[in-house]
Amino acid sequence: MDFREQAKALQPQLLLWRRRLHQIPELNNETFLTAGEITQFLRAIGIPAEDIRPMVKGAGLAVTIHGKDTGRCVGIRVDIDALAEEEKTDLPFASLNGNMHACGHDTHAAMGLGAAKLLFENRESLNGAVKVIFQPGEELYLGAKAMIEEGVLEAPKVDACISIHGMPNLVAPGFSCGSISVTNGMPAFGxxxxxxxxxxxxxxxxxxxxxxxxxxxxxxxxxxxxxxxxxxxxxxxxxxxxxxxxxxxxxxxxxxxxxxxxxxxxxxxxxxxxxxxxxxxxxxxxxxxxxxxxxxxxxxxGVPETRMDPELLEIAKASAARIVGPERVVIQTEADLVGEDFAYFAERIPCVHIKHSQRYDDGPNDYYLHNPQYAPCEDSFWTGSGTLAQFAWDYLENS
Ligand SMILES: [Zn+2]
Ligand SMILES: [Zn+2]
CATH class of the missing domain: 3.30.70.360 (Alpha-Beta Plaits)
Structure with a gap:
């Protein structure tokens, strides 16, 4: 299965999901409206309610897509929380409530939804289960711990997991909007x-x-x-x-x-x-x-470093190449010392993290994450969804 064309076709839908979530940013482990919207979107895709598990008192959720009964399960984790700052963009879909998705987690949620849709639509030939985890509370390192304690990695047991973060800056030459980057083996975060x-x-x-x-x-x-x-x-x-x-x-x-x-x-x-x-x-x-x-x-x-599993890195590289082409898979060779609570997943099971370029190739926006004027490039969310889905698929085929 190659998700490239199906993923491309999702782009208008990804934009709508992202813009809707962008207007209702919520903080910490209190992302109830956001989780509610995501649940509605998943239901509209056709995912049965019994496969959607509300977690952290409804601030997060985990949805399981059941393919063939192989006993294998791979996770896709996206974070969904925002920051307590006033948005200073002039976007028509700017935040309505005084908080802001200044770290782009609205784009992660949308890309996770897209991956869920791609995998759900192809579930009959999917070689196992995929659990898509919509995690609250990343910014203050609250959400991953809470979800793990509640058993997000169990029932079904998650064998390996991928996560994604949008990046507005140049991780390495060639990292233009929609490109995917993985590290050369070093931890993805500090x-x-x-x-x-x-x-x-x-x-x-x-x-x-x-x-x-x-x-x-x-x-x-x-x-x-x-x-x-x-x-x-x-x-x-x-x-x-x-x-x-x-x-x-x-x-x-x-x-x-x-x-x-x-x-x-x-x-x-x-x-x-x-x-x-x-x-x-x-x-x-x-x-x-x-x-x-x-x-x-x-x-x-604070948080431990986010360790990368070498085998998963190789799968992620190959999966990303199928979506964006090998020339747009960029290897990150410089350390990124930002903290990420995906590290707690990576302490427990083999994990890989990919970075998704949301950088406008020629301006107009040069603001970094957490800036009240941050406005990521919206042109290529499909490459994020596509790579997440492709990775899950390829992992289940290869394991
Ligand atoms: Zn952040
Ligand atoms: Zn973030």
């Missing part, structure tokens, strides 16, 4: 950890710094050294980043007692994050002590 360092000094009158111990002075000195952990102590070939993203504390009239800085560490594995944190803690403590204060340091886990 491992993130949150850190917080509390610098403790001694408060005092701003006219008498000599009688105080100023934690603002300490953190200023520390931040400039922290970035040296990457630029001076990390092999340049190792992807890693430290971002201090907040400084909290202080007031106008008084030298503060304490100041807290915090942010995110990212790399391709947890050990590297732990090493970065340990170095940062050493620096913060020694800077604070050298200035007469002290520092309390703590780290908490």
């Amino acid at each position: 491992c993130s950890s949150f850190f917080e360092m509390k610098f403790i000094g001694k408060g005092g009158h701003t006219a008498h710094p000599e009688k105080a111990v100023d934690p603002i002075f300490m953190q200023a000195a520390a931040i400039t050294q922290l970035y040296g952990v990457i630029s001076r102590e990390t092999n340049p070939a190792t992807p890693a980043v430290i971002s201090v993203s907040y400084v909290k504390g202080g007031s106008v009239g008084r030298i503060a007692e304490d100041i807290t800085i915090g942010g995110v560490l990212r790399s391709l594995d947890k050990k590297r994050n732990q090493w970065m944190f340990d170095r940062m803690a050493t620096i913060c403590k020694s800077v604070a002590e050298s200035m007469g204060g002290s520092c309390e340091c703590k780290m908490t886990d």
Whole structure:
């Protein structure tokens, strides 16, 4: 089975689904309207209600398409949540409710629906089952965990899973609207950890710094050294980043007692994050002590890296090539340290993630994900649906 032509024919429908979902963006594990609309769309495709399983209190759902009874099942996971920001595009189908699909998850939902339709229409010769998972709560890493705990990977048991993310930027040369990209084997997304360092000094009158111990002075000195952990102590070939993203504390009239800085560490594995944190803690403590204060340091886990299964990567490449042509399957060789909660699926079963170019080839929109003006290229959602369906098909044929 080659889904290219069938997928192409879906494009007008994909546009309608995407635009409808774009108008009703919802947050976290509260994507009830969105999940309701998706359920209606699935019913309109002809999928029986008993094959649609509402999950996370109705914020998400999993639909099983039953092909031949082979005992095999492959998953297609798409996320469906949005961001709490006001849309600043002039699109006629802009958000109506103050939230925004600024990460393009509306396009993922539409592409997942398209894949469901393609597979459902060809179910009689499908060599097993496909579970299409519409997941809430990706942005705050809530949804994947909730669905896994509720048993999304069971009944039927999911043997392997694919997911997709739209990308507005150039992952590599040739990544034009509708192209598909997979990694060269490295994780598709990074491992993130949150850190917080509390610098403790001694408060005092701003006219008498000599009688105080100023934690603002300490953190200023520390931040400039922290970035040296990457630029001076990390092999340049190792992807890693430290971002201090907040400084909290202080007031106008008084030298503060304490100041807290915090942010995110990212790399391709947890050990590297732990090493970065340990170095940062050493620096913060020694800077604070050298200035007469002290520092309390703590780290908490974000998401693990999203590991790719090498065999699934090969299937995904071949499946994508059948839809877009081999020249438009782009191999990503640079790390992407964004976090993704699809990582929790990939911790449990073999997984692969594909990136779908939603980049206008010559402008007009250059905004990145999460930007209130983000407006992805709408011309080629069919290549996303087609690749997801083709992958599921090819996996079941080959396993
Ligand atoms: Zn996002
Ligand atoms: Zn996203």
